[in-house]
Amino acid sequence: MSTTSSTSSTPTTSSTPTxxxxxxxxxxxxxxxxxxxxxxSEWHKxxxxxxxxxxxxxxxxxxxxxxxxxxxxxxxxxxxEIDPVTYALLGTQIGQVAIAVLGILMTAGExxxxxxxxxxxxxxxxxxxxxxxxxxxxxxxxTTLLVTNYLTFPLAQLFLGGTDLEASLGDPxxxxxxxxxxxxxxxIGVIVLGLGSALRNVPGTIGAYVGGLILLPQLAxxxxxxxxxxxxxxxxxxxxESLATVHTASGELSPGAGLxxxxxxxxxxxxxxxxxxxRRDV
Numbered sequence: 001m002s003t004t005s006s007t008s009s010t011p012t013t014s015s016t017p018t019x020x021x022x023x024x025x026x027x028x029x030x031x032x033x034x035x036x037x038x039x040x041s042e043w044h045k046x047x048x049x050x051x052x053x054x055x056x057x058x059x060x061x062x063x064x065x066x067x068x069x070x071x072x073x074x075x076x077x078x079x080x081e082i083d084p085v086t087y088a089l090l091g092t093q094i095g096q097v098a099i100a101v102l103g104i105l106m107t108a109g110e111x112x113x114x115x116x117x118x119x120x121x122x123x124x125x126x127x128x129x130x131x132x133x134x135x136x137x138x139x140x141x142x143t144t145l146l147v148t149n150y151l152t153f154p155l156a157q158l159f160l161g162g163t164d165l166e167a168s169l170g171d172p173x174x175x176x177x178x179x180x181x182x183x184x185x186x187x188i189g190v191i192v193l194g195l196g197s198a199l200r201n202v203p204g205t206i207g208a209y210v211g212g213l214i215l216l217p218q219l220a221x222x223x224x225x226x227x228x229x230x231x232x233x234x235x236x237x238x239x240x241e242s243l244a245t246v247h248t249a250s251g252e253l254s255p256g257a258g259l260x261x262x263x264x265x266x267x268x269x270x271x272x273x274x275x276x277x278x279r280r281d282v
Contacts (some may be wrong), residue, residue, distance in 0.1 A: 066091030144232030194269030
């Protein structure tokens with residue numbers, strides 16, 4: 001009788017030595033935020049917009065054209081006391097609107113197009129964006145207007161020579177008033193830029209600019225209350241006008257007071273825009 005012996009085979013497992021897996025290094029950030037980089041970005045965005053060229057061109061062309069036409073058709077009137085710089089730079093009233101619109105497009109316009117989402121995603125801290133926009137706007141606007149004003153005044157004097165408005169750049173107060181006109185216009189643009197960032201709406205910012213900065217001060221001439229009139233005289237537009245005059249009339253702001261007033265308005269609107277920028281979602 002044959003005996004069957006069952007052998008139990010135990011399976012052998014060949015264990016391969018496992019290597020220690022090194023931790024995967026985190027990928028580096030594709031960019032590093034710097035103030036210079038943010039400035040360069042805002043500079044590039046400004047100059048790639050067709051509206052920038054249109055608004056700056058309108059500000060320059062209107063200032064030169066209106067100044068030359070007004071000077072060529074000027075006839076002296078002893079009843080009018082006209083400032084030579086104010087008259088030669090009459091076209092800055094149109095240029096001021098163009099610069100203000102440029103400030104609106106740089107802030108509120110970016111919300112309208114939705115580009116602000118990409119901007120704030122790239123710069124989560126947000127406030128450097130507002131600083132960069134303001135810096136680029138002031139640099140471009142002031143350079144453009146200074147060149148335009150210093151070109152317009154000599155051209156206007158070609159027609160005003162021999163009249164009661166004859167003046168030269170070397171006369172006391174002339175160069176200061178020409179530069180003050182450019183600075184006043186740019187500071188009004190900064191105020192509007194701050195309003196655009198705070199309101200985030202193009203029509204709303206235009207309404208605030210037209211109603212609050214242009215129309216409201218005009219009420220000062222129709223209000224009999226001297227105290228209220230003095231308050232309205234410290235609004236941005238009258239303050240900017242004081243920077244562009246050679247001789248200050250009695251009861252009007254001096255150029256120094258006008259500059260401080262404009263700087264205060266600009267600082268207040270930018271501070272409000274910065275506060276809302278940090279508090280609200282994009």
